[in-house]
Amino acid sequence: MNLQRRSLFALALAAAVFAPASHAQSALDAIVAKKSVAIAIPTDFPPYGFVGTDMAPQGLDVDMARLIAARLGATVELVPVTSANRIPYLQTHKADLVISTLGKNPEREKVIDFTAAYSPFFQAVFAPRALAVKSPADLAGKTIGVTRGAIEDMELTKIAPGGADIKRFEDNNATVSAFVSGQVQVIATGASVAGNMMARNPQLGTEFKLLLKDSPNFIGVAKGDDKLRLKVNEIIAAAKASGEIDKLCVKWLGRPAGDLPN
Amino acid sequence: MAAAMIQLDFAAVLVDWPLLLRGAALTLALTAVATVLGGALGIACARARTHGPTPARVLAAAYVELIRNTPFIVQLFFIFFGLPSLGVRLSSEAASVIAMTLNLGAYAAEIVRAGIEATPLGQLEAARSLALTERQVFLRVVLPPSLGRVWPALVSQVVIVMLGSAVCGQIAAQELSYSTNLIMSRNFRSFEANFVAAGLYLAMAVALRQALAWAGPRWLFGRSAPRGS
Numbered sequence A: 001m002n003l004q005r006r007s008l009f010a011l012a013l014a015a016a017v018f019a020p021a022s023h024a025q026s027a028l029d030a031i032v033a034k035k036s037v038a039i040a041i042p043t044d045f046p047p048y049g050f051v052g053t054d055m056a057p058q059g060l061d062v063d064m065a066r067l068i069a070a071r072l073g074a075t076v077e078l079v080p081v082t083s084a085n086r087i088p089y090l091q092t093h094k095a096d097l098v099i100s101t102l103g104k105n106p107e108r109e110k111v112i113d114f115t116a117a118y119s120p121f122f123q124a125v126f127a128p129r130a131l132a133v134k135s136p137a138d139l140a141g142k143t144i145g146v147t148r149g150a151i152e153d154m155e156l157t158k159i160a161p162g163g164a165d166i167k168r169f170e171d172n173n174a175t176v177s178a179f180v181s182g183q184v185q186v187i188a189t190g191a192s193v194a195g196n197m198m199a200r201n202p203q204l205g206t207e208f209k210l211l212l213k214d215s216p217n218f219i220g221v222a223k224g225d226d227k228l229r230l231k232v233n234e235i236i237a238a239a240k241a242s243g244e245i246d247k248l249c250v251k252w253l254g255r256p257a258g259d260l261p262n
Numbered sequence B: 001m002a003a004a005m006i007q008l009d010f011a012a013v014l015v016d017w018p019l020l021l022r023g024a025a026l027t028l029a030l031t032a033v034a035t036v037l038g039g040a041l042g043i044a045c046a047r048a049r050t051h052g053p054t055p056a057r058v059l060a061a062a063y064v065e066l067i068r069n070t071p072f073i074v075q076l077f078f079i080f081f082g083l084p085s086l087g088v089r090l091s092s093e094a095a096s097v098i099a100m101t102l103n104l105g106a107y108a109a110e111i112v113r114a115g116i117e118a119t120p121l122g123q124l125e126a127a128r129s130l131a132l133t134e135r136q137v138f139l140r141v142v143l144p145p146s147l148g149r150v151w152p153a154l155v156s157q158v159v160i161v162m163l164g165s166a167v168c169g170q171i172a173a174q175e176l177s178y179s180t181n182l183i184m185s186r187n188f189r190s191f192e193a194n195f196v197a198a199g200l201y202l203a204m205a206v207a208l209r210q211a212l213a214w215a216g217p218r219w220l221f222g223r224s225a226p227r228g229s
Helices: A002-018 A027-034 A060-071 A086-091 A151-159 A172-180 A191-200 A226-241 A244-253 B017-051 B054-068 B072-086 B092-117 B121-129 B134-171 B176-187 B190-220
Strands: A036-042 A049-051 A075-081 A097-102 A112-119 A122-128 A143-147 A165-169 A186-190 A206-214 A217-222
Touching (some): A036 A086, A060 A075, A060 A244, A122 A191, A143 A151, B017 B134, B092 B134, B134 B190
Parallel strands (some): A036 A097, A143 A165, A143 A186
8 A cells, every 4th residue: 555655656756757847838839939949850861861071961851941940930950860769859859840751650640740741752672683572471581671660660560471580770870781781681771771772882783672661751740739730731831832842852852742641 | 738748658568578578588698698708708818918928918908908998889880790891790699799708808807817916926836836737726726716806896797798788789689678679669658668678677687696696606716715805
């Protein structure tokens, strides 16, 4: 009885400590007041977000972050994140928005909210030409590298047969290194990562094998922050109408945005 | 309105207990192998540095300094991502064990060396006057009490290596932190998952310390050997 009460107290204390100080208001009010917005962006994901030779982040997501910040009338504070930690950053309010090639799925919708889509993306399985992979069943007995927690991890886990040996790595750099160094035979990753890897390692003879998912990118906002979400949706709709989003896609992906879901 | 506070949900993490258990088991297995191999390597290097010929001394010193002055994760990445370009391809688990063994070996060498150097000269003279070979002197007279003197420090180093194995998940070795990260990436319960993992690591570290404190005097240096202060 006493013990139970004490553990309840400990839980309440932990909850109080980990609760954000005051979050009754939308992050939008704070952004407008501070004239500064913290946006989580990738730095390991060219051409969406990567670090150039001048050590400054650049890419489609970075340009999009600057565009959104400009329309919000705020200066942008870029927060570099990885695939695995971008949602925790949003949940713990270390970032106001996540513009980090974030795909939408029901598991994620339970913990954060999404705006309209702002750019196209797809994930697939890639392997050397010599390796026969025509259907998911062919993955049995092969080692497959994937970045833990990324959309391709979820999709691959769904379709991979029991005999497939899935090796999950912390970030895209590790996943690509494992494939390039021959530690895994097959790689499941985003088209952009694969494109970049193939361009730098032509000797591997890597080719597209299986489509895992067509998943356009959405901007993540904190769960329940409708005010900020609707404001960002307005900005995206205007940027689509004015052709700015198409211009960004042509600049970084070599093709217009195409049809994006709202 | 945004959620007022983070709701804690430990059940969402504990439901994956087989994964956590498998992870904890691999962490212990990696640690067990690394402890035996790393301990032996450490003793060999300590002997080389104190009693060996000059080339062995230099070699052992170079190895110890190389390992002690570079981060563990860099050593691990070198073995897993670097060695394949030299044609050596190791599984995640093999690379983890080798990295942990090399790491423990270097630190253990210095700890054991301190124990050996604290051997009273009289004991050595007594042993030699009994016509024991140098090998017998080292294995029977010098080493056991030396291990006894430094045992607590050595046990601490083994615990540090076990906790350090958390980064082996980075090369897809499916140890405890790999399980934790996998669970976290599935249900986004990062606080709960890390809380549970921390509890498991704590329990494993305490158990490992107790087990080694029990095993050392029984099997390695005798109950009556002097303990380290």
